[in-house]
Amino acid sequence: MSEKITIYDIAKKLNITAATVSRALNNNPKIKESTRELVLKTAASMNYKQNKLALALKSGRSNNIGVIVPRIDSNFFASVIRGIEEELQPHGYQVIICQTHEDPQRENENLYTLIDAQVDGILMSVTDVADENTGAFHYVLEKNVPLIFFDRSKDISGVSSVTINDFKGGYIATKHLIDEGCRCIAHLSGDQSLAIFKNRFLGYKQALLDNGMTFKEEYVINVKSAVEAGKDAVETLLKLPIAPDAIFSSSDFAALGAIQELKERNISIPKQFCVAGFSNEPFTKFMELSITSVDQSPLEMGKMSARVFLEQVDKTETIKIEKKVVLAPELHIRKSSSRTSS
Amino acid sequence: MSEKITIYDIAKKLNITAATVSRALNNNPKIKESTRELVLKTAASMNYKQNKLALALKSGRSNNIGVIVPRIDSNFFASVIRGIEEELQPHGYQVIICQTHEDPQRENENLYTLIDAQVDGILMSVTDVADENTGAFHYVLEKNVPLIFFDRSKDISGVSSVTINDFKGGYIATKHLIDEGCRCIAHLSGDQSLAIFKNRFLGYKQALLDNGMTFKEEYVINVKSAVEAGKDAVETLLKLPIAPDAIFSSSDFAALGAIQELKERNISIPKQFCVAGFSNEPFTKFMELSITSVDQSPLEMGKMSARVFLEQVDKTETIKIEKKVVLAPELHIRKSSSRTSS
DNA sequence: TAACATTATGTAATCGATTACACGAAAGTA
DNA sequence: TACTTTCGTGTAATCGATTACATAATGTTA
Known part of the structure; x- marks a missing residue:
């Protein structure tokens, strides 16, 4: 029904060559104004569309x-x-x-x-x-x-x-928790082979050290970015001799899980326990208990x-x-x- | 540095033509086994990659x-x-x-x-x-x-x-609200020129009629799919002579806004008021007060x-x-x- | 008017692959 | 041996556009 219209079809119709048509369409200055107009008009009337594949092949750019x-x-x-x-x-x-x-x-x-x-x-x-x-x-x-x-x-x-700047992200989130009066901040970290998670962790650690707090390995738990993982992490953390009173999570989903588990245990947020996440997922601001989070724009x-x-x-x-x-x-x-x- | 390798390069190296190379690479049965192997090996060693653009131009399929x-x-x-x-x-x-x-x-x-x-x-x-x-x-x-x-x-x-089946979606959500004992169900609808919203509305209406409830225009409010819109809608609905006791929203975001506004007014959910949304957005199940919603898979x-x-x-x-x-x-x-x- | 410059257009190669057709060589048949 | 298949490969056109180079047409100058 609709045969593909090429510059050759236009050329044939006007009794000129495809080269001229191509030049006319590309506003090549060497083309006579009258020819250009004729070609443009004919192309439009024939419903010509440039074949980008041919162009891509010729130019090497897709x-x-x-x-x-x-x-x-x-x-x-x-x-x-x-x-x-x-x-x-x-x-x-x-x-x-x-x-x-x-x-x-x-x-x-x-x-x-x-x-x-x-x-x-x-x-x-x-x-x-x-x-x-x-x-x-x-x-x-x-x-x-x-x-x-x-x-x-x-x-x-x-x-x-x-x-x-993930380091800074980890740092400001942790610093904020410190400023809110949290004395023992745990961290839910992600795959440490990924720089983003490594840096969030390092930012967390540095914030602790810069503010006279001690860093302890056992307060860092590696989690998958999932709600369940956050719950499990809280369970583990609360078994420690000294339970933390805050969590900085490198994932919003884990932060959510942590919050759910804390509520389950009737620990009041933010009074007894503060939580901050990372990524600023849409749900963090929708929650009744909205979740503090680091935005990555x-x-x-x-x-x-x-x-x-x-x-x-x-x-x-x-x-x-x-x-x-x-x-x-x-x-x-x-x-x-x-x-x-x- | 890395010149593009074409079938012509392979052909030249083997002293055969590009056609033969092409056939060998495409497992054309007319090619001698030994030739095919030679071509395949050479192509691999030269790190040949087929140019999809050329293929696309020739075949007309991108x-x-x-x-x-x-x-x-x-x-x-x-x-x-x-x-x-x-x-x-x-x-x-x-x-x-x-x-x-x-x-x-x-x-x-x-x-x-x-x-x-x-x-x-x-x-x-x-x-x-x-x-x-x-x-x-x-x-x-x-x-x-x-x-x-x-x-x-x-x-x-x-x-x-x-x-x-948006009609059915609207129907089952509304029917569910009826089954939960709601007596006056409002509907937050969307752009009625879109069939999806029209059908959700029609499903809502039919569910009402099938269950001996009356349908009234004033309980249908057109909203944008946004939190604010849901809040405004609740404000409007609660001013009606007989306030509704449930909302079926064609948007989860509007449903969320409605819930926020209801809570603001100390209306208890689901005891005094039930809400159901549409789309099953991730946040609906994450909320502390999780939101009933129609999943669209x-x-x-x-x-x-x-x-x-x-x-x-x-x-x-x-x-x-x-x-x-x-x-x-x-x-x-x-x-x-x-x-x-x- | 001859010689030259300029302008507009045509010719043909090119991008890289596929493939109808042609053709020579090997194999099969009588 | 002569003839026909069959097989494997080469030749060249094709997809649709761009463009270096050639050439015709027109204008300019001495």
Whole structure:
């Protein structure tokens, strides 16, 4: 029914060559004004649409960029992607989504697939930072495809990154708990091979030390980012000789679980026990007992990553710029830790 | 540094033609076994990767599919996209994301852009159903690109859709409130030009009538899907001569706002007042006073949409199949409406 | 008017892969 | 031995656009 209209069809109709049509459509100054107008009018009337694939093949640029995340149905990653899409759309780029489900092999496959698909850049949040196998990453770099890490990054030369200052995030959350009068603060940490969790932990530790409090290993519990894990952690913590009176959790979900378990045990929040989480998930502010949390400004992170990509893509290919953007975390103080103001 | 390796490079090295290389790589049976092995080995050693753009241009299939949603950072849409990605990834398709921000013009632009980019199919949730301007949609259909609506659909011949039974969703939620002993149930509705909201409303109405209750216009309030809107609605409802004792909200966010406002006024939930929402947003089950809500199984909706696409794409192009898949909603009963069980 | 500059357009290669058709060589058949 | 298949590979067109180079048409100058 609708045959594809190409520049050859236009050329034939006007008794000129495809080259002239192409030039006319691209506003090449060497084309006579009358010809240009004729071509433009004819193209419109024939409902011509440029075939981007042909253009991509010729130019070597697909105008697609790939985004790799552990999973898309998390508020954080979805917001980052939103930021990326909004920033790149005006520049004519389309965003291709890939998920790793925290599987390093999936991550590798995604990288190869995206390069195969000739994307013009890859923005990603790394899944397994500890994995020594950086083959796929170097493969990307060899192809001179800009690679940008956001949130979770890996230390690879030539790769830019956009992260938040997780150390500071851990620090201000912990400092806040101290300021609220908490004397013994526990920490629910995440996978320490990931810099984000490591730094949140280090920020927590430093805040304790800077404020004359002692740091003890047994108050740090490694948890998965899940409600159940938070409950279990509280159970463990309350068995300690000296029970803590506050928790700084590197995950909002674990913080929620902790709160649920504390309530179960009739421990009053924030009076007897304060809790702060990390990520500022939407639910933290919806709760009746709203949860204090560190915001990571995911939308801004996405936009910034996109901007870094745009900078890289314009540069001469031979120059490797390595830009490290670090965004500031922001503590949202809510009921779960507001003794003074409530 | 890393020049792109093409089949011509392999051909030159082996003193054969690119055609033979292509055939060997594609397991064409006409190729001598020894030649095939040689080519495969050489290709591997030269680190050859097929250029998908060239393939796409030749075959007319990009192996990309476009997904258009109002916004990606909503749990519902993100989950649908997750489902789509997981179902299509094994089939070699990449997912391109577009957002409309509820702007019909953006929606049109996205449609044209995706077709320009030669996607093999478009899966979308419609932004403005009332808009009579279906030009972009027909443009897609003329190009014989499979178009599938999910959740929010528009009635266009030749277009398949995957939705949930919103009527039933509204019905079972309302029936549940009736069963809990509520005598006067209000409804927070959404944009009635969207079938999903219209049907939730109709289900609500029918449940009332089927159970000997009277339906009154003044108990139906049109709200935006936002917390504030829910609060305002409660304020309005409580001013009525006979105040309602329950709310069925077509949005979880409005339901949350309603609950907050009711609590503010010291109305006890669920004893004096029951509330049920729609969408089963993550926060509904996290609340201390968890919120009853209708689940739309977004992941399943995404997977199903992808499957419908896969069916369409294989068929001969001339046959227009129009498949309407309707998923069953599921009511998750929680504290905000559990008088009997709690 | 001859010589030259300028302008607009045509010719053909290119991007990288696929594939209908052609063709030579080997194998099978009479 | 002569003829027909079969097999494996080469030739060249194709997908749709861009662009270096060639060339025709027009204008300018001495």
